Amino acid sequence: MIRFNNVSFAYEGSEELAVRNINLHIDKGEFVGIIGPSGAGKSTLVSLINGVIPHFHRGDYYGEVLVCGKDTLESTCGEISRHVGSVFQDPEAQMVTTVVEDEIAFGLENFNVPAGEIEKRITESLKMVGIEHLRHRGTAALSGGQKQRVTIAAAIALRPEILVLDEPTSELDPQGSRQVFQTLKRLNQEYGMTILIVEQKVMLLSEFCSRLMVMEKGQIILDGPVRQVLEHHDKLLELGINCPRVVTLTKLLKDASLYDGDIPVDVDEAEQVVRKILEGAYDQHTAFDLSLR
Amino acid sequence: MKQMLEYVHGDSVIHRLNPLVKLLWAFLTCIACFISSNHLFLLGVLLSTVVVAASGSVLARAKGVYKALFILGFLLMLFQLLFTPYGRVYFYILPGVPVTDQGLSFSLLLMLRMMAALSPLSLMLMLTPMNELLTAMTHTLRIPYRYAFVVVTALRFIPTFSREMDQIMQAQRSRGHETDTRNPFKKVKVILPMCIPLLISSVRRIETMAISLETRGFNTGPRSCRKKLGFTRFDALAIIIVMAVLLLSIIIG
Numbered sequence: 375m376i377r378f379n380n381v382s383f384a385y386e387g388s389e390e391l392a393v394r395n396i397n398l399h400i401d402k403g404e405f406v407g408i409i410g411p412s413g414a415g416k417s418t419l420v421s422l423i424n425g426v427i428p429h430f431h432r433g434d435y436y437g438e439v440l441v442c443g444k445d446t447l448e449s450t451c452g453e454i455s456r457h458v459g460s461v462f463q464d465p466e467a468q469m470v471t472t473v474v475e476d477e478i479a480f481g482l483e484n485f486n487v488p489a490g491e492i493e494k495r496i497t498e499s500l501k502m503v504g505i506e507h508l509r510h511r512g513t514a515a516l517s518g519g520q521k522q523r524v525t526i527a528a529a530i531a532l533r534p535e536i537l538v539l540d541e542p543t544s545e546l547d548p549q550g551s552r553q554v555f556q557t558l559k560r561l562n563q564e565y566g567m568t569i570l571i572v573e574q575k576v577m578l579l580s581e582f583c584s585r586l587m588v589m590e591k592g593q594i595i596l597d598g599p600v601r602q603v604l605e606h607h608d609k610l611l612e613l614g615i616n617c618p619r620v621v622t623l624t625k626l627l628k629d630a631s632l633y634d635g636d637i638p639v640d641v642d643e644a645e646q647v648v649r650k651i652l653e654g655a656y657d658q659h660t661a662f663d664l665s666l667r
Numbered sequence: 668m669k670q671m672l673e674y675v676h677g678d679s680v681i682h683r684l685n686p687l688v689k690l691l692w693a694f695l696t697c698i699a700c701f702i703s704s705n706h707l708f709l710l711g712v713l714l715s716t717v718v719v720a721a722s723g724s725v726l727a728r729a730k731g732v733y734k735a736l737f738i739l740g741f742l743l744m745l746f747q748l749l750f751t752p753y754g755r756v757y758f759y760i761l762p763g764v765p766v767t768d769q770g771l772s773f774s775l776l777l778m779l780r781m782m783a784a785l786s787p788l789s790l791m792l793m794l795t796p797m798n799e800l801l802t803a804m805t806h807t808l809r810i811p812y813r814y815a816f817v818v819v820t821a822l823r824f825i826p827t828f829s830r831e832m833d834q835i836m837q838a839q840r841s842r843g844h845e846t847d848t849r850n851p852f853k854k855v856k857v858i859l860p861m862c863i864p865l866l867i868s869s870v871r872r873i874e875t876m877a878i879s880l881e882t883r884g885f886n887t888g889p890r891s892c893r894k895k896l897g898f899t900r901f902d903a904l905a906i907i908i909v910m911a912v913l914l915l916s917i918i919i920g
């Protein structure tokens with residue numbers, strides 16, 4: 375679905391490569407999380423997929439990016455947009471219209487979706503992100519979080535094959551962020567939508583994504599199934615990524631050679647692990663030993 | 668400023684009128700106000716706009732518009748009053764500067780005209796959804812979509828810029844620059860340096876917006892349209908009324 379062959383890019387006027395030697399393959403139906411410190415090149419990677427690079431930002435471009443089998447260099451941004459939906463970092467600036475429902479309808483009208491279908495999609499996508507009540511409101515008076523929900527609704531209403539989101543929940547509260555992830559998961563499962571999300575909240579990524587990529591200084595330094603990536607606890611901490619507490623716990627257990635299985639990704643799983651260890655410990659009459667540690 | 672041009676959602680008779688009818692109303696009323704020099708006619712037109720605002724339930728919002736127009740009109744009125752030396756002199760406000768009956772009548776006319784002619788434009792924007800206006804321009808008036816879009820989008824940026832201006836103003840204030848001043852010369856001196864950051868940030872904003880447009884399929888092919896614009900009895904009635912008002916302005920002069 376998405377393929378990067380040796381891609382490097384430096385923005386015009388900048389000596390440094392914003393991303394360097396990226397080789398990447400993402401299959402249909404994957405739910406990929408991207409995390410990394412600020413300036414790591416996450417937004418640049420996303421821009422390479424939706425065609426914003428090279429069609430809007432100039433610079434030195436090496437390698438090739440294939441989206442749905444086509445080189446993004448050879449199609450226009452508009453053509454790419456038929457396959458790839460985008461949500462950008464700044465919700466205010468990407469709003470095109472003044473009323474919420476018009477904002478959702480904008481892309482649908484551009485793609486010549488019939489009127490009846492547009493109404494259906496507006497209702498559906500507003501419901502999915504939990505803002506049906508804002509339908510007729512002006513976009514100018516919305517809060518940052520509400521604007522983010524609107525931009526997400528506008529993108530999912532188009533039902534793209536691929537959806538890329540660049541920190542779409544930065545202004546949402548934890549509950550709101552969770553709801554967004556649940557919605558994405560549903561789209562991923564129901565429509566097989568391929569999803570790529572840049573996000574700082576590692577807990578949500580580890581719970582919902584099937585694959586996690588960690589970026590640093592323009593490179594993808596870790597890439598794999600969530601559990602596997604979370605094993606690199608030290609590296610993540612070094613990058614300032616706070617691992618979920620259950621992961622930290624597992625890490626401690628592993629260091630103490632008390633556990634040697636997969637990393638649990640939520641509290642329920644962690645509880646099971648701890649229970650098992652404790653049961654095992656009592657079985658072997660080593661409870662005393664454990665408490666010493 | 669932003670409050671005066673922003674659409675207020677509703678479902679009144681006025682809201683449901685064809686957007687072109689509302690556009691016609693705003694423009695012809697404006698023209699009629701310039702044709703006529705009759706105080707009573709202008710007052711009547713002004714009152715009719717209040718009726719329109721009330722039936723669209725935007726009276727509260729419209730109050731701000733009337734107030735702003737009143738202040739502007741009042742300044743013009745003072746000017747006119749002091750610089751009309753002919754007619755019967757009531758009294759001298761300064762030595763050599765008379766207040767005359769003609770001056771008073773003229774200046775009053777000017778103020779009424781100002782309020783009656785401009786308020787419909789603002790009310791039209793409050794009572795017409797942008798997307799309907801866009802549809803009317805592209806489908807009925809056959810203006811190419813990209814040009815109609817530019818016009819409508821210019822309006823969309825007003826609240827954004829006014830918020831940005833506030834933010835910059837606050838930033839200046841926190842740095843110790845005085846921004847609250849009643850002196851108009853000082854005000855200009857305060858506002859000018861803010862134009863540069865505003866310009867820079869707007870260029871950036873417009874770039875992001877352009878990206879947003881392209882990634883959502885702007886201008887990639889035939890476009891569908893969410894709302895069909897109807898033409899009802901109310902539209903016909905509204906047009907007749909507007910025409911009658913225009914005719915009246917020509918007749919009474």
Ligand SMILES: Nc1ncnc2c1ncn2[C@@H]1O[C@H](COP(=O)(O)OP(=O)(O)O)[C@@H](O)[C@H]1O
Binds near residue numbers: 392410413415416
């Ligand atoms: N429009 C731009 N022009 C020039 N340099 C840029 C631009 N956008 C990003 N960069 C640079 O590219 C690098 C990667 O940035 P970015 O992809 O935005 O990182 P992230 O999204 O991970 O924070 C940074 O060093 C940044 O300064």
Ligand SMILES: [Mg+2]
Binds near residue numbers: 416418463540
């Ligand atoms: Mg970024």
